[in-house]
Amino acid sequence: MAQIGKDIGKAKELLEAGQLIGFPTETVYGLAGNALSTEAVIKIYETKNRPNFDPLIVHTGSIDQISKYTYPFEGELQKLAERFWPGPLTLLLKKKPIISDHVTSGLDTVAVRVPDHPLALDLLKSLDFPLAAPSANPFGYISPTRPEHIQDQLGEKIPYILDGGECSVGLESTIIGIEEGQVIIYRLGGTEISAIEEIVGKVLILPQSSSNPKSPGMLKSHYAPRKSFILGEIEALAEKYNASGAKFAILSFDKDYSDLEPHASFILSKTGNFAEAAKNLFSAMRLLDQSDVSVILAEELPEEHFGKAINDRLRRAAAK
Numbered sequence: 218m219a220q221i222g223k224d225i226g227k228a229k230e231l232l233e234a235g236q237l238i239g240f241p242t243e244t245v246y247g248l249a250g251n252a253l254s255t256e257a258v259i260k261i262y263e264t265k266n267r268p269n270f271d272p273l274i275v276h277t278g279s280i281d282q283i284s285k286y287t288y289p290f291e292g293e294l295q296k297l298a299e300r301f302w303p304g305p306l307t308l309l310l311k312k313k314p315i316i317s318d319h320v321t322s323g324l325d326t327v328a329v330r331v332p333d334h335p336l337a338l339d340l341l342k343s344l345d346f347p348l349a350a351p352s353a354n355p356f357g358y359i360s361p362t363r364p365e366h367i368q369d370q371l372g373e374k375i376p377y378i379l380d381g382g383e384c385s386v387g388l389e390s391t392i393i394g395i396e397e398g399q400v401i402i403y404r405l406g407g408t409e410i411s412a413i414e415e416i417v418g419k420v421l422i423l424p425q426s427s428s429n430p431k432s433p434g435m436l437k438s439h440y441a442p443r444k445s446f447i448l449g450e451i452e453a454l455a456e457k458y459n460a461s462g463a464k465f466a467i468l469s470f471d472k473d474y475s476d477l478e479p480h481a482s483f484i485l486s487k488t489g490n491f492a493e494a495a496k497n498l499f500s501a502m503r504l505l506d507q508s509d510v511s512v513i514l515a516e517e518l519p520e521e522h523f524g525k526a527i528n529d530r531l532r533r534a535a536a537k
């Protein structure tokens with residue numbers, strides 16, 4: 218089992234020795250290793266069972282550190298970096314040769330972000346290399362938002378999890394790039410579209426595609442629980458599953474469906490607060506996935522604030 222603790226010195230020592238650790242950020246926990254070490258990067262792919270065509274995000278402690286790894290950014294991206302870093306935003310930037318093809322899966326851009334978490338920033342500032350860190354879940358499963366989530370699934374494979382408590386945002390970072398002057402969102406996430414558009418004007422949100430994805434996080438079946446996960450109108454679904462005698466769980470936004478007698482249930486935010494719903498989403502999916510039911514019934518949120526990003530995760534979880 219991995220040790221769980223708050224010791225930055227220990228985390229630094231392990232990373233300097235080429236090992237991987239569980240790494241807290243405000244979005245979700247990462248599985249971190251030295252981004253400049255090919256061995257550590259390969260270990261990340263192996264530990265997660267991640268296909269090597271799915272590139273990693275590189276984390277640094279400040280904007281200034283990034284110029285060592287990327288060429289100067291285009292104006293719009295610079296504005297976004299200044300406004301949102303540290304924070305749940307990842308930018309696709311032209312990489313310098315120091316960033317290996319293993320990190321970027323051979324692309325000429327590297328995904329970079331400065332996370333907004335005090336322990337993560339202290340650790341990054343103490344290191345003389347950046348950290349490559351995908352979400353710390355086995356490939357295709359729900360991202361972790363607490364140390365125990367990593368312990369459950371990857372605890373046998375890594376020595377240490379740096380305990381930064383529960384992630385405050387709970388959705389992965391928004392991924393943004395620019396092509397021929399057009400700002401493009403590759404993954405909806407913890408930085409809201411409206412806030413981004415206030416800075417750079419109208420953005421293009423890439424439609425999801427399960428074939429040949431530009432950003433493989435766009436694979437449809439990503440974030441899937443093990444139990445069957447059905448998205449739709451809860452009352453009608455509950456009626457159907459009740460009639461068939463199947464045990465079901467209900468994952469709802471703000472409504473209480475206990476009168477439908479689910480075997481397990483989770484209300485993401487009783488007050489209909491989108492940020493609270495985002496923060497609870499992945500924990501709730503895990504909890505219901507572990508409950509004694511055969512199917513999880515879930516409903517979409519209104520497409521406002523984080524609703525769009527949450528619906529994106531729910532749809533992928535429901536995709537076969």
Ligand code: TXA
Nearest residue numbers: 244246247272273326327328351352389390432433434
């Ligand atoms: O919030 C986050 O972004 C978390 C925390 C740990 O920072 N990390 C995370 O990493 O979600 P991961 O590996 O689970 O998702 C990274 C996504 C993948 O979908 C990958 O395909 C995409 O970023 N990506 C990475 N580099 C890319 C590039 N050069 N071009 C396009 N997509 C890229």
Ligand code: MG
Nearest residue numbers: 351352360434
């Ligand atoms: Mg991931």
